[in-house]
Amino acid sequence: MIGTLVEAVAANRTRLRRARNLRAGTRTHVAAQPRARGPAPLRWLTAGCVLLAVAGAALIVVHARWLAAAGEMPMGDGASRLTAVLPGVAFTVPDSPGVTMHMHGGAALLILAGMRGGPAQRVDLCDQLADRTRPGRLLPLRIGWTFADAAGLASPRNVLLAERPMPRVRVDGRAGAPLDVSWDGEARWVGAAARLAPGGEGWLAWRDGALRLRHRPSNACPAAGELLVQLYRPAPTPRALVVAVPAHGEPVETLLAPGGYRVPASPAATLEDEQLFAQLQARGLVRLGANGLAELAPPDLAAWRAAGKTPWDDVNLDGDALRLLERLYRRADGDFVREQVRVFNAERRLLAWRLPAGATAGWRAEVVQGTAAVPVPLADDMPPASARLFARLPQGWAPWQRIGAWPADGGVARLRLTVPAGTASLRLMLAGRLRHVTGARLRTDPQPGCDGRACTAPDEVQVLDLLPDAADIVIDAEPLAQGALATPGDARYRHLVARGGRLAWQELGPAAPRPSVPLADVVLADRNGIPLWRDGAPTEAARAAGLATMLGVRAGQAGSVATSLGRVPGDRHTARITLDLRLQAAAQAALDCIAMRRGHWDGRACAGAGPVPAGRQAGVVLLDTETGAILAAAGAGMPAVTQENWREARDFDRVDPAASPLRLPALQHDGGAERAPGSTFKIVSALGLELAAQSDRQLDALLDGLPLAGINAAAHERGFAFRTDAPTYPVDGRVRITNFRDQGLDRRAQDGRLGLAQALTYSLNTWFAWTGELSDQSLLGRPDGGVPDLQPLEPGALDPVRPIVAMAHRLGFGQALRLDGGLLPADGGWSAWDALQATPAAIDPVHTRHELRQMAIGLRMQATPLQMALVAGAVGQGRAIVPHLLGELDGKPAAPSNGPALGVRLDRVRAGMKGVVDAGTAAGAFRAPALAGIRRGLSGKTGTAPVGDGSLATVWFTGWLEPHSVPGQAHRLAVAVFVSRSEATGGAHAAPVAAAVLGVLAANGSN
DSSP, X not given: OHHHHHHHHHHHHHHHHHTTSSSOOOOXXXXXXXXOXXXXXXXXXXXXXXXXXXXXXXXXXXXXXXXXXXXXXXXXXXXXXXXXXXXXXXXXEOSSSEXXXXXXXXXXXXXXXXXXXXXXXXXXXGGGBSOTTSOOEEEEEEEEEOHHHHHTSSSOSOEEEOSSOOOEXXXXXXXTSOEEEEEESSOEEESSTTEEOTTOEEXXXXXXXXXXXXXXXOSSOTTTOEEEEEEEEEOOOSSEEEEEEOSSSOOEEEEEOSEEEEOOSSOOOOOHHXXXXXXXXXXXSEEEOTTSOEXXXXXXXXXXXXXXXXXXXXXXXXXXXXXHHHHHHHSHHHHHHHHHHHHHHHTTEEOEEEOBTTOOOEEXXXXXXXXXXXXXXXXXXXXXXXXXXXXXXXXXXXXXXXXXXXXXXXXOEEEEEEOXXXXXXXXXXXXXXXXXXXXXXXXXXXXEOOOSTTOSSGGGEEEEEXXXXXXXXXXXXXXXXXXXXXXXXXXXXXXXXXXXXXXXXXXXXXXSOOOOOXXXXXXXXXXXXXXXXXXXXXXXXXXXXXXXXXHOSSTTOTTOHHHHHHTSSXXXXXXXXXXXXXXXXXXXXXXXXXXXXXXXXXXXXXXXXXXOOTTOOEEEEEEETTTOBEEEEEEEOSOOOOSTTHHHHHHHHHHOGGGOTTOOTTTOOOSSGGGOOGGGGHHHHHHHHHHHHTTOHHHHHHHHOEEHHHHHHHHHHHTOOOOTTOSEESTTOSSOEEOGGGOOSGGGOBTTEEOHHHHHHTTOHHHHHHHHHHHOGGGTTOSSOSOOOEEESXXXXXXXXXXXXXXXXXXXXXXXXXXXXXXXOTTSOOOTTOTTEEOXXXXXXXXXXXXXXXXXXXXXXXXXHHHHHHXXXXXXXXXXXXXXXXXXXXXXXXOOOEEEEOOSOOHHHHHHHHHHHHTSTTGGGGOSGGGHHHHHHEEEEEEEEEETTTTXXXXXXXXXXXXXXXXXXXXXXXXXXXXXXXXXXXXXXXXXXXXXXXXXXXXHOOO
């Protein structure tokens, strides 16, 4: 019995390994066969074995959940991954932090114990060219330098600053040639002669750190490529990074816990699937055809040969070959090999079509071979890479159908559809190239529909508007050559690949998808106990409030709250999230009406709304600043995801996560220009100026407010082209910052004086651009020159130099905000797009003075409504806020924690933000008598960040509401709203959304 169980476990391991492929093929269901009734003792023995197997399976499932929760899932085959470089080598991974290196012949073994890699910095080497139009010598790239070192350089480019001491590294050379690497200090180079060839990788290691350099090709810089720079520093981590660097070829790496290891002297034996493939290939029974498709010999090859000439006549069809064919078509390992061939071929050609949602038609397909048409099977799935044909998930269409298998010598396909009687017109989306239509006329020319990253021409997808004149319509079309669609990393997830004109089988490495662990049952409620998720689906109330994507459109949705909680060990979990369903529904309704359609919402109904502009998105967050609890987090403008288009949405999510329809606009951003916070970032700039003013008396006086003449005199004395009566800065500059409606600043002075409060209230761009320069040490106090082109090699490296950036970091910029309230394991397999982890707000690299000025007014960066609510709330609270969305798990409440105090003077910033609501850019949105209490307690800031040609903008409002501004409101609240592709301003478009949401509090009270 034990032996049987062991065999069953082994078989289960094989099944799980096979299931790792990105998509399993559809199997034909076999009818159950009649079972013979065995003797009673045998039945009892069988029952006992079944009970033991079930118990063992349950133990395995629970253990797997514990491993997943602890982040300890095995990574590949451990030390055996190093066999190709260091066969038979023994080594020890220490349990104390540090870097060790051992040489074995021409290969090196690098062990980074207790070390964690920082963010990889990408350097476009074309930026290092003295003349982009004449590629040649690269200007030196300096890595790991201090600001004091960089300040003495003449116009350096891309100095990567280190926060703590490390060897100073210099990289230079010529475009397209190996780069030369030199350094100061004690360190050892791991690689070929301190040079970095195009496509190569090298390491510089020292006692308590390491630097990884990768020279990569780049579409943005074909002449020189790009350099990826990553610094490793001591940090708690359960496993060491172990890298085997050969004298020639690619390094191999793995993660290992402390302990002793020996690398196997030879590769492990191949598995049965790979063995079968190798044997089939050796006998010519599987091959890569001239058309790029994988070809398998047919199961009845012997009978086919007996009937005449075949394409497989060169195969020696002896007894061994026949046994291989039988294994291919009748055994489990053969099923798996055939499935890999199907996946491979499906990703080489694509001809697919779909009708509008709700339309029906009967479809058949044939492929033309010479003068004959051969029927081919249809499939209702699409290869995941096909999502790259579209920039956004198409809406209003039924699921795709496609040709599921292509004959080896087939090209043009003939699609036949039978339309219901009385059909006057029919729309059809076709992924492929239209050749001819019979049985219908085209009402208009086909409309191009291919706008994704994989499109080589817009007409690779077309929308056909047909007028049927017969019951049967025949469409001749050519497939797309889908090899261009696959993402560069797709081959890592496929057993079958093409190499050097031949098929090859590869084992999937540690980056390949792993078997999914069964999820625990989850019941979710809002902060008041109202059900939001049960029985594996969101409740109707949750759907109506726009929460389906956050909680999970369906069970198992990657990154959803329900899936994250389902990974926690245990069979069942009950949880509450901090959202208030009433406020959430109000926020969603306000977004849908005001933000998306410029309507008027009275708390119950929407009036005067127009159509939704293409591509517009919006988001709103409301949070309790004293506890960090998120009370509402609504988003709008994302493509609708339903059960009908779930598979397609999932493919979008896998292929291009940033553009996925499953993103949450309130908590996540895609890194694009349409998430710039605009002038709401001036709150951060103002706080950064306050930080700089602590050691700069002249700047402090400017913030306090000076007479206009005194401001102009101070600028002139220091050589800056700034004047309060000018609408631009620099006044005569080639590239300039401009005030709203080209106005000067003089009219915004209060009692003849102008300072930080007035600059915030009236959002004075030129004032912030100039004072931002004064605060930044990289400019060395000069009106021109300086060393602005500084990049952080590690987080915090720029903080002592650039106080605005330092304050942004203090407020949460650059950090992934965990929203689990400390209730989930810190190392529990988090991913970048989990709903319980907000996207970090990011500031683009600054290379020039003008980019520094743009940063000061909120351009060249990306933020979420959550981040900007945290910024505004921190000013009211006096300290950074630690947000959370998960309020309680299995009866255990989240542990609210306070962030660090801001540590700067706040009265001037608060006065400026109060002025925004009372008399400034948001005053019009809060004038209604019903909002009198809101208006008294609210301070805020608007923002308008132009995009494209400047005719549209991303508009914002953020602010905080003092306690007791409405009945029952015991805590201070913060709110933030954004709307993209707006034709208005933050005060006219985003602030009314905030007013509507806060108006619900005023009307109904708050708890």
